Each structure stands twice: as C-alpha cells, then as structure tokens.
Amino acid sequence: MEARHRVGALFTDLYELTMAAGYWAHGLYDRATFSVFIRGGGTRRDYFVAVGLEDVVTELEAFSFLPEEIAFLETTGRFSSGFLDYLGGLRFTGDMVAMAEGTVFFADEPILEITAPLIEAQILETFILNTLGFQTMIATKAARCIKAAGGRPLIDFSLRRTQGTDAGMKVARSTWIAGFDATSNVLAGKQYGLPLSGTMAHSFVTAFDTEMEAFSAYAQTFPESTVLLIDTYDVIQGARNAVTVAQALRNGGNALVGVRLDSGDMASQSINVRRILDQGGFPEVKIFASSGFDEFKIADVIDRGARIDAFGVGTKVGVSSDAPFLNIVYKLVRYAGRNVRKTSPGKATLGGEKQVFRQLDKGGAFVGDIVGTRHEHHEGAESMLTPVMVNGSPVGARPRLSEIRARFQTQISMLGHEHARLDGPVRYPIRISEGLNAVQPL
Amino acid sequence: MEARHRVGALFTDLYELTMAAGYWAHGLYDRATFSVFIRGGGTRRDYFVAVGLEDVVTELEAFSFLPEEIAFLETTGRFSSGFLDYLGGLRFTGDMVAMAEGTVFFADEPILEITAPLIEAQILETFILNTLGFQTMIATKAARCIKAAGGRPLIDFSLRRTQGTDAGMKVARSTWIAGFDATSNVLAGKQYGLPLSGTMAHSFVTAFDTEMEAFSAYAQTFPESTVLLIDTYDVIQGARNAVTVAQALRNGGNALVGVRLDSGDMASQSINVRRILDQGGFPEVKIFASSGFDEFKIADVIDRGARIDAFGVGTKVGVSSDAPFLNIVYKLVRYAGRNVRKTSPGKATLGGEKQVFRQLDKGGAFVGDIVGTRHEHHEGAESMLTPVMVNGSPVGARPRLSEIRARFQTQISMLGHEHARLDGPVRYPIRISEGLNAVQPL
Numbered sequence: 001m002e003a004r005h006r007v008g009a010l011f012t013d014l015y016e017l018t019m020a021a022g023y024w025a026h027g028l029y030d031r032a033t034f035s036v037f038i039r040g041g042g043t044r045r046d047y048f049v050a051v052g053l054e055d056v057v058t059e060l061e062a063f064s065f066l067p068e069e070i071a072f073l074e075t076t077g078r079f080s081s082g083f084l085d086y087l088g089g090l091r092f093t094g095d096m097v098a099m100a101e102g103t104v105f106f107a108d109e110p111i112l113e114i115t116a117p118l119i120e121a122q123i124l125e126t127f128i129l130n131t132l133g134f135q136t137m138i139a140t141k142a143a144r145c146i147k148a149a150g151g152r153p154l155i156d157f158s159l160r161r162t163q164g165t166d167a168g169m170k171v172a173r174s175t176w177i178a179g180f181d182a183t184s185n186v187l188a189g190k191q192y193g194l195p196l197s198g199t200m201a202h203s204f205v206t207a208f209d210t211e212m213e214a215f216s217a218y219a220q221t222f223p224e225s226t227v228l229l230i231d232t233y234d235v236i237q238g239a240r241n242a243v244t245v246a247q248a249l250r251n252g253g254n255a256l257v258g259v260r261l262d263s264g265d266m267a268s269q270s271i272n273v274r275r276i277l278d279q280g281g282f283p284e285v286k287i288f289a290s291s292g293f294d295e296f297k298i299a300d301v302i303d304r305g306a307r308i309d310a311f312g313v314g315t316k317v318g319v320s321s322d323a324p325f326l327n328i329v330y331k332l333v334r335y336a337g338r339n340v341r342k343t344s345p346g347k348a349t350l351g352g353e354k355q356v357f358r359q360l361d362k363g364g365a366f367v368g369d370i371v372g373t374r375h376e377h378h379e380g381a382e383s384m385l386t387p388v389m390v391n392g393s394p395v396g397a398r399p400r401l402s403e404i405r406a407r408f409q410t411q412i413s414m415l416g417h418e419h420a421r422l423d424g425p426v427r428y429p430i431r432i433s434e435g436l437n438a439v440q441p442l
Numbered sequence: 443m444e445a446r447h448r449v450g451a452l453f454t455d456l457y458e459l460t461m462a463a464g465y466w467a468h469g470l471y472d473r474a475t476f477s478v479f480i481r482g483g484g485t486r487r488d489y490f491v492a493v494g495l496e497d498v499v500t501e502l503e504a505f506s507f508l509p510e511e512i513a514f515l516e517t518t519g520r521f522s523s524g525f526l527d528y529l530g531g532l533r534f535t536g537d538m539v540a541m542a543e544g545t546v547f548f549a550d551e552p553i554l555e556i557t558a559p560l561i562e563a564q565i566l567e568t569f570i571l572n573t574l575g576f577q578t579m580i581a582t583k584a585a586r587c588i589k590a591a592g593g594r595p596l597i598d599f600s601l602r603r604t605q606g607t608d609a610g611m612k613v614a615r616s617t618w619i620a621g622f623d624a625t626s627n628v629l630a631g632k633q634y635g636l637p638l639s640g641t642m643a644h645s646f647v648t649a650f651d652t653e654m655e656a657f658s659a660y661a662q663t664f665p666e667s668t669v670l671l672i673d674t675y676d677v678i679q680g681a682r683n684a685v686t687v688a689q690a691l692r693n694g695g696n697a698l699v700g701v702r703l704d705s706g707d708m709a710s711q712s713i714n715v716r717r718i719l720d721q722g723g724f725p726e727v728k729i730f731a732s733s734g735f736d737e738f739k740i741a742d743v744i745d746r747g748a749r750i751d752a753f754g755v756g757t758k759v760g761v762s763s764d765a766p767f768l769n770i771v772y773k774l775v776r777y778a779g780r781n782v783r784k785t786s787p788g789k790a791t792l793g794g795e796k797q798v799f800r801q802l803d804k805g806g807a808f809v810g811d812i813v814g815t816r817h818e819h820h821e822g823a824e825s826m827l828t829p830v831m832v833n834g835s836p837v838g839a840r841p842r843l844s845e846i847r848a849r850f851q852t853q854i855s856m857l858g859h860e861h862a863r864l865d866g867p868v869r870y871p872i873r874i875s876e877g878l879n880a881v882q883p884l
Contacts, residue, residue: 007607008629010628010629010632011601011607011610011627011628011629012601012628012629013599013601013602013626013627013628013640014626014627014628014631014638014639014640015626015640015641015642015643016640016643017628017640018640018641018642018660018663018664019642019643019645019646021663021664022642022646022659022660022663022664023646023649025659025662025663026659026662026663028649028650032649034645069632072631072632073628076631076638078664078667118649122645122646125602125643125645126601126602129602129603130601130602130603130604130606130607130610131607133602133603134604134605134606157455159453159454159455159568159572160455160567160568160571160572160575160772161571161572161575161767161768161770162572162576162605162606163576163604163605163606163609163761163766164572164576164604164605164606164608164609164611164612165449165453165572165573165608166606166607166608166609167605167606167608167609168453168572169606170606184455184456184457185453185455185456186452186453186454186455186456186459186515187450187452187453187454189456189514189518190452190511190514196456196518197456198455198456198457198458198459198460199457199460200457200460200461200464201457201458201461201567202773202774203461203476203564203567203773203774204461204464204465204564206774206777206782206783207465207470207474207560207774207777207782208470217464217467217468218460218464220467220468221460221463221464221467221468222460222463222464222520225520315767316767318767319605319761319766319767320766321766321767324605324761324762324763324766325603325757325758325760325761325763326603328603330602330645331644331645332644332645332648332649335648335649338651340648340649341648
C-alpha cells in the first residue's frame, strides 16, 4: 500500500488469457484498437470526471508476466508451453490516447483508446476498466457534492467504509481532484501529499468520565486546532460545554476552531447550536457536520437553512452509494485495418478509431461535443483525446496532482450550470459526426 | 497485490491519532473494550456472513509504525516528539474475541470485540471496519445469490468493476466462501487457490472475420473446454453456429461444454437456444448466462422458466449494488473497568463486554440468539465469540479457506429457510439478556 505496488499481469479475467491463447494459435497478431467509454443508457450521472489515467500509464509501462506468474498459469493445465513462452516475453508496445485526468466528459464518448498488437491490448481490459471506472465514478460523485455545497469546504471521511484498502486510497485522491479540501486518510496524506483533517470520535468523549473532561483534555493537547464533537449525550449541553471550552481557550490566547455534529436533524440542530455559540460570544466558532452526507443530503440541509460551515463526507461518496458502478466498457473497434462493431441488443458499438471534438464559445465555455473518427477536422474544436503512450512508452509530461485538480476546476467552470445542476439538468449536446456514422464494418 | 502486503499503521483516520495523542497526554492508558457490530436500523439484509477476520489477525500480529511513518507524522506538525516516540514503540498487545469466518450472524450482534490498552484499540478502528465490513457485505450478497440460484453454479465475473484492485481480490475470496463455484480473477486463483473460469468475450468474436471462424478457432485451441459466446450479432444464428461447432468437436472425439448469453431477455433467449441445441442433437451442451445478474435477476429469470445451467455474476455482486455499504461500527463499550455507552439520537449503544449465545434445536438448527454480557451462561447455547488473539498473539488454528467455506455451508443450512428467503423473510429472533439490559454506565 505504502509505495505503489505493481498490480501485475495476473490481475485479469481468465478469458483474456484464453482468448489470447486463441489469437496466438491462429496467428492474430495484427494491431487492434480498443475503445473505453461509459454506456449512456440508464446512467444516473449527467457528466463525468476522468480520473485514473496515471495508474494505467504506470502499470502499462512496467507490464510483464513474472516467471512465478507464468509458472502459475502452467499449473492450470490450460495453456501450451509455446503460448506461455510467448507470454513470458510480452510487454506493452502499443499506443494510447486518452483524456487527461480532471477532464469533464460525457456518456458514450471514448475516454481512452489503445492501439496495440491484439494480444497485448486484449489482456489489459480488466485492469484498465477497474482502474478508470472506479476513480472516475468517485470523482464524479465528489464533483456533485462540491456543486451542492456551494463553496462550503468538504472533507473525505470515507476510509472506514470504502470497498477495501485500495479503494480508500483512490477515494482520497479522486475526491481531492474534484475539489475536496482535505481527507481523514493519513496514508493518503503521506502518499499523495493531501491535507489531513480530523479531531475526535465519540469514543474519545466516552473514555473520559464526563464530556467536559474530554473536551478540556483535547483542548489542552491541541489548543490551536480543536474541534469538539458535541452530540455524544445531548447536543444542547454539548454546545454549552463547547462555549465553556472556547472561553478557556480564549483566556489562554487561543481559539476554538469548531464543533462537530454527527447525528440527528442537521438543519435544526445546527441552527440551535449556532445560536448557543453566538450568544456565548463565539460567532467565529465554526460548525462542522458529518453523518450520511452526499450531494442530496447536503443540498437538503442547506435548503432547510442549516448553519453548517463545512461537511465531513464519508460512506455515501466513498462507495458512490446511489450509483456504485459505471457501465464502463472496453470494446474492440478496429482490427488489422478493419473497423469492427457488434450488434447485441442494448450493447451495440460503433466501429473505428475515434476522437472527441469539444466546441467552445469565445469565453472557452463548452458548447457541445462531436464524437468523430480519429483524424477528421472540426474548426476551432479541441481534441479531447491526446497521446499519452507511443510504442509502449509514456509521452509528454505526467501532470502533478495539483495540476489535475486545477484542470478539473477549469473544466467544470466551463460546463454550463444548466448541464451540471442536480435537479433536472439540461442534456449537454453530443452528436456523432457524419464521418463516424458512415463507418461500417468492412 | 501478489503476496499479502502490509496495509500499515497509517491506514487510519487522522482522528484516531489525535485522540491517541489526547489519551497519551492525559494518561489514559487503561484497558478498553471496543465492540464491532452492524446497526440494524434500515439494513436491507436479514442475515450476514462474517468474513475478513483472517486479514485482521494478520495485520494486528505485525502492527507497528515504521520509522518512515513516524517521520511523516512529524512533518504534519501536529504531534509532540514524546507522543511520536511512544507510537514508534507501539505494538498490539491486546485480546480479541470474534465470530469465525463463515459464521452467519445478525444485525446488532457484536461480531468482534477487542480489549487492549486504549490507544492500541482506538487506532485500529478504521482498518478493522474497512476490512470486516466490505468482505462481510460481499459474502452476504453472494449468499443471497446462492439461495436464489437453487443449486445452479455461480461464477464470480466482477473483477473489472469492483471498487479498486483490493476489492477485486476480496470479492473472489468472499464469494467463494459463500459457495460460488469459481472466479474469473486469475490472481485470486493463484493467491487463494480458487478454481478459475472463463472463455471468450465479444472482442474475440469480432476480431475474426466471421463468428463461425472465431468459434472454430476457439474450439481448436480448447477442444476440451469450449464455451461459445453466441450473442455478438444474432443469438439464434449464434446458437446454430454453436451446433455446427459442437458437431465438429464430437467428430473429433470431444464435446462442446456450453454456450454463453450476455445480453437481451435471458429467459426467452435461453428457452430458444435450448431448443436449437436440443434439436441439433446436443441436449448436454450447457447454457451459461451473464450480464447484470444478482439475486433478484437470478430469481426472476428462473421464475420465468429460463433454461440456464449456470450464472456468471459480476458487477452487482462485486459492489453489492443494492446496498453498497454496511452500517458497521466500532464502539467503546468499556474503559478502565467502567462500562460506557452513548445516547446520540439513532446511534445509542449498550455498554459492557458482550457475548452472543446461539440457541440450537436438537438437530442443530438455529432457534434464536441472545446478546448478553460476556460471562453469563445460557444452558445449551453456543457462544459465538471465541478468542482469536491473546496478549497480541493469535491463538488456535487459523482455518483454511476450504474450512471457512464448509463452515458457512453448515451455518446456512442451520438457518431456517423462512429467515433467509428473499421475499418477506421471518425475522430471526434475537433478544438482549436481562444481564445486558441491566448494564448501566458506572
């Protein structure tokens, strides 16, 4: 977890390897293009935030089967020794175009295309979908929370309920890209250089004989950064105790930073607590709130007049609870110079290498996207897929996390609010170019 | 990923460490008991399958802060050097009781309790909740699918859409414990010794000029284990092509194992395909189905007469899509010989060390559970929490995965069907003992 571990070539579905064996046995070595996109039918999201590319590039750069991995495959009894020898020498030698991390995009637009010898490209499917899909899903959910919070800071509190340890790390990074202010995840603070946030849980309060003792002890230890959790027993009394502690801190030349609410009706409680703090002479003490927040609950409590200054956002964002997976797919669109597509009901795909052209107005705002063939031209439009790997090696500068975060902030500011609001957004205009529509399987 | 990596002491929420600093500064070194349970309010599950303990024991056995981790904490400027020195020497020295992996349990019952010096126990909260919560959630979802499938084999196909790479590994292990037959996850096959399954995707079919060529090529490469994906273009024609391939295999002394459907209406398609296979002289060729299956869709297609022999179960189980998190919590229930509890609205907890007593009938079937204090006695009842660590070291044999899987099969067979069925199950009887109800904060 600490350093970036190799996920490894065996992180794949068996069928990728059985297909590869079939290709190998029948001489299908030509170059193939696979296209990654999110199917639009039934999605609960109006836009997406591309995240995960850095992990993909890092893994592909070092892609190979280790001897012990080949040895394991041999034990399955499924593969010929000739094929296993071939796998042992396999590296990623292909080209990749992709949308930069932090890019806003839409369903049914390719966000990454790989062109490589068929077997190389086939085997990578599982890893690429897992890596891009999850992080894009989380960044998208987080972006919605940022919208709902209207400028109030958000903090990632999800670590205890993410789906595994890797998810916990990726949620911290993805929510940061979307604009969160900090995370509670200490390891993510170390690994990604993110600001950390956190003070106390109910267990701290209950470990002391009284709430007042717990509050005083914490304030003594962290006189410059105390936030008191005030709802362990009775929130009104908790707020009064916080005023007492705030006075003691002030007498010592410090200041109470805030109080936190973690249960009950957040709108009415925050209004009551705000009154107690103000009447106690502490209008500058902030109110933090946590417990089940996502974009919907944030919007609801703000709508009901909550006096909340910042939100701790946990579980529901960390698993994208209202939409916990994306219909992200990896489809063969071209093989050996031949455009291919399939026609399964509800799962049809268009053939050919593609490009996404984004049309901008004079101020840079997004007007609409055109999904076209890779090499067509649209005057004044930005080409959203750019080369990130050529002949198996990364090209261009790898953006730093701060640059990715800044890119998203620019991107979302260029997407009209009418396309991004939570209630009844206007559908962002996307069209298929005439050139792409004319592509037929050859 | 390959070997088991240390998750590490920094995989924690910052507040665990700030609380620890507060405890340290105020001399709160006494033994504390924390209790792990799933809050019952609003849960969409009627029973749960305990999974994840092995990972917890492995991590706690080796728990420590590495020098580079202490160095990172120092850079945050939040902690005194005295406290950081203390952390550098910290190990887990406590006791742990828990339900064995594979145990069936219910909401509001403790599944693990740790008794250790307060700081040790506090810091472990985040890791333990993350580890037990996710795997228990997935095993529980998988167990529901097994029920719905009525004996038809299930295969884990989730890897591409799990929430990160660690989740993909844990899903393979958890679904296997619940009774799945195999996984597509090659790395899980290596790491856990699980049977692997998988044949071809649509890309294989489209990489060849025609479906028939693709089918023939696959059958030549894997004459003993061919399953043909027949819905890339037209499922009826695909089934007819499968009959042709089945005949060729038979002529060569082999047999087509099956066909797979991955789109469209599974009930009607499977009936049509069954007829084509039967009329073609291949009643033994199996029909596999994948695409969006979970317990609800499995039950639905079986109810509508589907002729499906086995299911590939992916995304919806891999993320537990209808309930993608558990309200699993880690609560201080005793400190320094004093039972503690909190009274937050909707989040109240009972104090004291606990035990779960399961009452059995003469055949061993579960009659009802009693949640009591740790040391009370209930004649003939089984104590579900047993010691797994004493003074920081594991005690007793660590069960093998096959034993865990067998334990679950026994457990679920002892839970009356009326408590486990998908539609309107009868609530399993659980009561709080008089002794536990009488526990008051001292």
